[in-house]
Amino acid sequence: xxxxxxxxxxxxxxxxxxxxxxxxxxxxxxxxxxxxxxxxxxxxxxxxxxxxxxxxxxxxxxxxxxxxxxxxxxxxxxxxxxxxxxxxxxxxxxxxxxxxxxxxxxxxxxxxxxxxxxxxxxxxxxxxxxxxxxxxxxxxxxxxxxxxxxxxxxxxxxx
Ligand code: NI
Numbered sequence: 803x804x805x806x807x808x809x810x811x812x813x814x815x816x817x818x819x820x821x822x823x824x825x826x827x828x829x830x831x832x833x834x835x836x837x838x839x840x841x842x843x844x845x846x847x848x849x850x851x852x853x854x855x856x857x858x859x860x861x862x863x864x865x866x867x868x869x870x871x872x873x874x875x876x877x878x879x880x881x882x883x884x885x886x887x888x889x890x891x892x893x894x895x896x897x898x899x900x901x902x903x904x905x906x907x908x909x910x911x912x913x914x915x916x917x918x919x920x921x922x923x924x925x926x927x928x929x930x931x932x933x934x935x936x937x938x939x940x941x942x943x944x945x946x947x948x949x950x951x952x953x954x955x956x957x958x959x960x961x
Pocket of ligand 1: 892
């Protein structure tokens with residue numbers, strides 16, 4: 803178990819497009835374990851590999867604290883509806899902004915055993931999936947936020 807340093811907005815690594823993962827290696831396995839530890843330590847609901855400085859298409863998501871999802875090479879294949887609400891990011895500490903996202907998404911990905919999986923979600927889970935997949939293409943929610951970011955006292959639901 804290791805907590806990794808979370809990169810913050812302004813760090814170039816957060817603007818890069820990440821590379822597909824082609825095989826599970828001890829190094830990738832360790833990265834995934836560290837990403838989960840780092841997400842929980844920071845009270846986040848999601849974390850993408852570039853946020854810990856690694857340009858691989860890997861995200862971890864857990865919107866309840868009891869239901870971790872590991873998504874390797876995720877792709878959103880369906881989306882519908884709309885939700886508008888506050889969104890935060892562990893790479894933009896202490897802030898949130900209003901972002902409109904689909905209310906439902908379905909993603910396909912590989913799990914930590916490199917087996918194909920599907921993950922469907924609504925509301926916060928749908929938002930988290932979209933937010934994390936954006937990270938893999940070098941995008942932060944601040945690009946999509948409506949109006950100025952606001953300061954938050956309690957950093958909840960950050961990804
Ligand atoms: Ni984020």
